[in-house]
Amino acid sequence: MDNDHVLLVAIGQGCTESYCELYTRYKDRIHRYAHSRVQDYDSAGDILQETFLTVWKTAKSFAGKSTVSTWLFGIAVNKAREQRRQQRQDVLPLTAASAALVAPDFTTDSDTRLTVLEAMQSLPEEQQEVVLLAYYAGLPYVDIAAIQSVPVGTVKSRMSLAKKTMLSKLQRSDV
Numbered sequence: 251m252d253n254d255h256v257l258l259v260a261i262g263q264g265c266t267e268s269y270c271e272l273y274t275r276y277k278d279r280i281h282r283y284a285h286s287r288v289q290d291y292d293s294a295g296d297i298l299q300e301t302f303l304t305v306w307k308t309a310k311s312f313a314g315k316s317t318v319s320t321w322l323f324g325i326a327v328n329k330a331r332e333q334r335r336q337q338r339q340d341v342l343p344l345t346a347a348s349a350a351l352v353a354p355d356f357t358t359d360s361d362t363r364l365t366v367l368e369a370m371q372s373l374p375e376e377q378q379e380v381v382l383l384a385y386y387a388g389l390p391y392v393d394i395a396a397i398q399s400v401p402v403g404t405v406k407s408r409m410s411l412a413k414k415t416m417l418s419k420l421q422r423s424d425v
Contacts, residue, residue, distance in 0.1 A: 254318035262310035273302055280326045283387045287330040297329045320393040323383060327397055369419040377412040380405055
């Protein structure tokens with residue numbers, strides 16, 4: 251059993267210290283992922299809170315069929331999808347400031363960062379999720395496949411298509 255799993259078992263038994271530890275480990279990555287999906291800092295915070303509220307309520311039911319990080323990001327993905335449905339937003343406007351929050355280390359040039367994120371937003375939802383989960387959340391393809399309930403080959407295919415599409419769009423915009 252890895253350390254995250256040990257924490258989750260303790261959370262299932264009501265241990266608030268373990269809950270705080272798990273929250274501290276994942277809050278930045280989950281918030282960054284959520285912000286990349288909804289493009290609003292406060293809404294991303296809501297998704298983060300809802301994700302960890304779900305963790306608190308359902309920690310006992312974690313079956314261990316995936317890693318804890320996969321389980322956490324699966325919850326966050328579903329919360330972000332719900333948020334997007336509620337807001338009825340397929341494509342949200344990006345600003346240089348929101349782009350900096352989503353991908354602070356991507357590049358120092360905010361115009362380039364904005365152009366890259368605009369190209370990413372033009373991708374189909376499944377491809378966007380693969381890119382965000384791989385690059386912003388740092389998850390391996392096997393975990394992304396579990397979150398999306400698809401084979402690893404499908405994740406690889408979606409990433410390949412996303413890269414080709416984004417490269418084509420970026421070449422047209424001379425980034």
